[in-house]
Amino acid sequence: MQSSLQLTESGRLKHFLTISGLSKALLTEILDTADSLIEVGERQIKKVPLLRGKTVVNLFFEASTRTRSTFELAAKRLSADVLNININTSATSKGESLSDMLRNLEAMASDMFVVRHAQSGAAHFIAESVTPGVAIVNAGDGWHAHPTQAMLDMLTIRQNKGQFEGLKVAIIGDILHSRVARSQIRALNTLEVDEVRVIAPNTLLPTQVESLGVTVFNDLEQGLNDIDVIIMLRLQKERMHGALLPSEQEYFQLYGLTQEKLKCAKPDAIVMHPGPINRGVEIESEVADGPQSVILDQVTNGIAIRMAVMSMAMSGQTETKNLLAESAS
Amino acid sequence: MKIEITNGSLLNNQGEWQAFNSIQITNGSISSIYLNDSTPDASFISDHHIDAKDCYVFPGLIDLNVSLRDPGYSVKGSVASETSAAAAGGVTTLCCTPETDPVNDSEAVTKLISKLAQTSNKCQVLPLGAFTQGLKGEQLSEYASLKQAGCIALSNAYHPIKNSAITKRCFEYAKTHNLSVFINPIEASLHEGVMHENHVSTTIGLQGIPSLAETIAVAQLIKLAEVSDVHLHLSQLSASDSVSQVEAAKAKGINVTADVAVHHLIYTDEQVENFNSIFHCLPPIRSESDRLALLKGLKSGAIDAITSAHQPHEAAAKQMPFGESEPGISGIELLLPMATILNANDELPLTEFILAMTTRSANILSLDKPEIVEGKTANLCIFDPVTIWTLKAEDLLSKGKNSPLIEQQLKGKVKATIYEGNISFIAN
Numbered sequence: 001m002q003s004s005l006q007l008t009e010s011g012r013l014k015h016f017l018t019i020s021g022l023s024k025a026l027l028t029e030i031l032d033t034a035d036s037l038i039e040v041g042e043r044q045i046k047k048v049p050l051l052r053g054k055t056v057v058n059l060f061f062e063a064s065t066r067t068r069s070t071f072e073l074a075a076k077r078l079s080a081d082v083l084n085i086n087i088n089t090s091a092t093s094k095g096e097s098l099s100d101m102l103r104n105l106e107a108m109a110s111d112m113f114v115v116r117h118a119q120s121g122a123a124h125f126i127a128e129s130v131t132p133g134v135a136i137v138n139a140g141d142g143w144h145a146h147p148t149q150a151m152l153d154m155l156t157i158r159q160n161k162g163q164f165e166g167l168k169v170a171i172i173g174d175i176l177h178s179r180v181a182r183s184q185i186r187a188l189n190t191l192e193v194d195e196v197r198v199i200a201p202n203t204l205l206p207t208q209v210e211s212l213g214v215t216v217f218n219d220l221e222q223g224l225n226d227i228d229v230i231i232m233l234r235l236q237k238e239r240m241h242g243a244l245l246p247s248e249q250e251y252f253q254l255y256g257l258t259q260e261k262l263k264c265a266k267p268d269a270i271v272m273h274p275g276p277i278n279r280g281v282e283i284e285s286e287v288a289d290g291p292q293s294v295i296l297d298q299v300t301n302g303i304a305i306r307m308a309v310m311s312m313a314m315s316g317q318t319e320t321k322n323l324l325a326e327s328a329s
Numbered sequence: 330m331k332i333e334i335t336n337g338s339l340l341n342n343q344g345e346w347q348a349f350n351s352i353q354i355t356n357g358s359i360s361s362i363y364l365n366d367s368t369p370d371a372s373f374i375s376d377h378h379i380d381a382k383d384c385y386v387f388p389g390l391i392d393l394n395v396s397l398r399d400p401g402y403s404v405k406g407s408v409a410s411e412t413s414a415a416a417a418g419g420v421t422t423l424c425c426t427p428e429t430d431p432v433n434d435s436e437a438v439t440k441l442i443s444k445l446a447q448t449s450n451k452c453q454v455l456p457l458g459a460f461t462q463g464l465k466g467e468q469l470s471e472y473a474s475l476k477q478a479g480c481i482a483l484s485n486a487y488h489p490i491k492n493s494a495i496t497k498r499c500f501e502y503a504k505t506h507n508l509s510v511f512i513n514p515i516e517a518s519l520h521e522g523v524m525h526e527n528h529v530s531t532t533i534g535l536q537g538i539p540s541l542a543e544t545i546a547v548a549q550l551i552k553l554a555e556v557s558d559v560h561l562h563l564s565q566l567s568a569s570d571s572v573s574q575v576e577a578a579k580a581k582g583i584n585v586t587a588d589v590a591v592h593h594l595i596y597t598d599e600q601v602e603n604f605n606s607i608f609h610c611l612p613p614i615r616s617e618s619d620r621l622a623l624l625k626g627l628k629s630g631a632i633d634a635i636t637s638a639h640q641p642h643e644a645a646a647k648q649m650p651f652g653e654s655e656p657g658i659s660g661i662e663l664l665l666p667m668a669t670i671l672n673a674n675d676e677l678p679l680t681e682f683i684l685a686m687t688t689r690s691a692n693i694l695s696l697d698k699p700e701i702v703e704g705k706t707a708n709l710c711i712f713d714p715v716t717i718w719t720l721k722a723e724d725l726l727s728k729g730k731n732s733p734l735i736e737q738q739l740k741g742k743v744k745a746t747i748y749e750g751n752i753s754f755i756a757n
Binding site for chain 2: 005020097098099117119120121122124125129141142143144145179182206207208209211212
């Protein structure tokens with residue numbers, strides 16, 4: 001992976017496109033920065049001036065409520081001006097090209113684009129096309145990456161488990177179509193957990209999934225044995241078509257996380273889910289709302305992580321801009 | 330018109346380079362050849378003199394699969410622009426795919442393309458007629474009229490055929506009219522992705538096209554060819570297992586031939602890791618083991634020919650996220666610099682590359698053997714294999730600047746191309 005695209009010459013973040021190519025030290029810096037920003041959300045006046053005077057554009061080519069809202073809140077807490085643009089992809093394909101749209105938005109002196117797009121690599125494409133000084137944060141591209149989701153999950157794990165070393169983590173569900181899983185696996189391996197497992201039927205696993213650095217289990221109970229962290233993935237309804245799965249019932253029977261199945265993991269295992277939850281499809285309500293669930297912590301942490309990444313990428317861009325100005329003078 | 334080429338090395342019928350003093354061309358044909366042990370006829374006064382010092386001279390290349398984009402896609406290319414590009418690549422004969430608008434499934438379109446090609450007069454253009462009407466994979470095209478109008482063979486131009494019954498009938502009808510069928514093997518139901526399905530597609534989350542999408546189709550097509558006795562030419566094989574299947578079919582005596590696109594011999598799916606849409610092509614560039622199997626297949630004769638699979642695009646077609654970009658590489662002008670890369674890596678000698686794009690391509694089309702002998706039509710390429718240069722987009726005569734070699738340092742440059750005794754290209 002082209003790490004130089006998202007890093008400055010001195011190795012700092014200037015875009016946040018993927019976990020791939022980022023060091024353990026940099027991921028830890030993101031987590032530490034987020035930790036320090038968590039208390040902002042607890043203040044009476046929930047604002048810090050890190051992005052004051054900057055314009056952040058939320059460019060969402062795919063519908064999203066949760067991710068877009070947390071990015072918007074994060075930007076506002078950093079004192080940025082925020083513009084939300086929701087684009088129906090089919091509308092753009094009929095008219096203005098993505099490149100033209102970006103040029104127009106840049107002409108409005110935007111400083112950062114937060115991008116969600118149905119195509120894998122869309123954030124890379126945009127980062128390659130924008131002028132220097134404009135930061136790109138990937139809010140999910142196709143099946144490729146959702147790096148802020150992965151980092152908020154890492155923050156949640158660290159808060160609950162203290163460290164990554166020695167942990168066994170299981171990711172359960174539709175790995176094939178999941179950008180969340182790809183980013184989580186990359187982050188967990190970079191942070192050097194003991195083991196990452198994926199648990200799913202073969203129809204929901206991509207070719208050569210082991211190459212991502214995971215061990216594969218088809219059986220939920222076996223896969224949960226000795227596990228510290230359980231990450232459930234959302235199952236999209238459309239997976240019932242095209243012969244990927246026979247029915248929601250059979251899926252829940254085999255891969256749904258129930259209180260009974262949860263007993264196979266370590267007693268202090270935590271349960272995570274990126275949301276929105278399909279209760280009764282991938283997870284039982286008693287587990288989602290139970291004492292081992294940290295699902296709402298994930299949402300809170302999402303704002304802090306996004307604040308951290310946005311402020312770090314913006315300062316990386318400032319560094320790049322200053323260097324460019326120096327070399328020009 | 331009289332042309333004299335002096336002091337180079339020509340490719341003789343034994344596939345060896347032989348130094349010569351002079352090749353003299355008069356009125357379209359090679360009138361005399363003076364090797365380095367004979368003295369040229371001094372009374373020959375040429376209109377053009379080409380100094381071929383340090384250059385190789387060999388028969389003009391034959392490219393089996395070229396999208397001229399004309400009629401219908403003038404923003405991507407035209408017969409004039411793309412045949413000029415062909416000449417700049419050392420090509421003197423090409424087959425153009427039927428994927429035009431309207432599709433070349435009628436006499437009228439075939440004749441239009443031929444007329445445009447004659448006006449341009451840069452190389453011989455042999456149209457491939459549409460295998461089915463509108464390339465929809467449903468109904469037979471008018472093969473007899475297509476043949477009459479000048480189509481050399483039929484092609485599905487990477488469009489899937491609906492079912493095996495239709496393929497079988499098309500093969501039988503093609504055999505009736507003694508036409509070869511050029512088929513890109515694709516099983517549509519397995520062909521939903523945008524790159525090779527492998528660990529790279531898994532890592533970067535692009536939907537993969539498994540090799541199976543090709544190899545299942547190859548198996549079916551070979552069976553159907555065996556039964557109908559048609560000459561089946563498999564276009565642009567990309568997967569290792571396809572090569573073994575063709576090899577086995579040939580050993581059984583089935584009338585099957587195959588080609589490979591030059592970029593499949595050089596690149597692998599690792600190139601896609603950064604979502605570089607230049608490498609978005611169909612069939613997808615696959616893994617290193619596939620690439621090596623394709624090279625091996627060329628050497629063993631399982632694969633007969635090499636093609637540019639030239640697909641010119643306007644810039645905007647590639648300036649979008651990988652999966653939304655249009656597939657294809659503009660390659661016809663850079664065949665020989667690519668051959669030089671393969672030669673330098675000791676993967677394929679230059680002479681074998683040339684053989685695959687001359688004699689072996691001619692055999693597939695049942696054309697005369699291309700050779701440099703007195704009395705033959707002068708279709709020649711003069712190639713300087715040593716010059717090192719950096720390719721700029723504006724250097725390409727093709728309207729499509731979608732080449733992975735842009736801004737790359739290349740070795741080897743076509744110095745001149747002679748088509749039917751006229752200079753169709755000469756380097757500045």
